[in-house]
Amino acid sequence: MQQQSDFFLSTDQDEQLAIGPGAFCFKGAIIQDGVEIIRAVNDVVAKAEFRHLITPGGRRMSVAMSNCGRQGWVSDHAGYRYQTTDPLTGNAWPVMPRILLATAQSLAARAGFGNFNPDVCLINRYRAGDRMGLHQDRDEGNVTAPIVSLSLGLPATFIWGGLQRSGPTQRFILEHGDAVVWGGEDRLRFHGVAPLKAGEHPLTKDCRINITFRQTGSLDTCR
Ligand SMILES: O=C(O)CCC(=O)C(=O)O
Numbered sequence: 001m002q003q004q005s006d007f008f009l010s011t012d013q014d015e016q017l018a019i020g021p022g023a024f025c026f027k028g029a030i031i032q033d034g035v036e037i038i039r040a041v042n043d044v045v046a047k048a049e050f051r052h053l054i055t056p057g058g059r060r061m062s063v064a065m066s067n068c069g070r071q072g073w074v075s076d077h078a079g080y081r082y083q084t085t086d087p088l089t090g091n092a093w094p095v096m097p098r099i100l101l102a103t104a105q106s107l108a109a110r111a112g113f114g115n116f117n118p119d120v121c122l123i124n125r126y127r128a129g130d131r132m133g134l135h136q137d138r139d140e141g142n143v144t145a146p147i148v149s150l151s152l153g154l155p156a157t158f159i160w161g162g163l164q165r166s167g168p169t170q171r172f173i174l175e176h177g178d179a180v181v182w183g184g185e186d187r188l189r190f191h192g193v194a195p196l197k198a199g200e201h202p203l204t205k206d207c208r209i210n211i212t213f214r215q216t217g218s219l220d221t222c223r
Pocket residue numbers: 122124132137149158174191192193210212
């Protein structure tokens with residue numbers, strides 16, 4: 001396999017970079033709200049703690065996950081799916097904090113996707129060595145709505161592929177405060193995250209926090 005080097009999309013904050021016809025990276029877009037967003041994440045995980053899900057094939061995911069919103073993404077031997085309750089507690093997932101919903105909707109609109117109404121907010125916690133293999137986000141049922149993804153804390157290398165698993169990939173660094181939105185003809189692009197490098201971040205310590213927003217149906221209500 002060809003050796004690829006990771007590159008920074010840009011060092012400027014507040015820049016919008018197209019990484020596909022329907023995909024954009026907004027550098028530094030959420031830096032201002034970083035503290036408030038992390039506070040909201042802490043509130044959620046106080047009620048629905050981070051856990052390592054098991055893949056349908058029986059492997060423990062290295063990334064720890066939680067959810068808030070009307071539904072949450074879960075995985076176990078029975079498969080990948082969305083469900084309205086946290087399997088650890090049997091309770092409904094915590095309500096999506098207002099700051100998270102507002103941030104997701106405003107970024108979707110900036111990328112040209114109006115009326116984004118996410119009912120799922122998946123929170124991923126990466127520690128050194130944790131990774132996410134190349135995959136498509138395709139459990140949502142509604143692939144007309146985009147995915148909005150926020151990066152906080154330690155930087156990570158995002159792997160951005162095509163519509164086929166075997167297609168060429170690009171690698172770029174997602175830093176604290178960056179957001180990526182992909183929808184339209186880019187909605188089913190393969191993507192993943194390379195093993196996280198160890199580090200220390202003032203806001204998240206030894207972690208990277210990634211938050212993705214999804215819309216599973218043509219819902220007009222969310223929580
Ligand atoms: O951590 C990231 O930047 C991407 C996460 C992701 O692809 C997912 O949760 O489906």
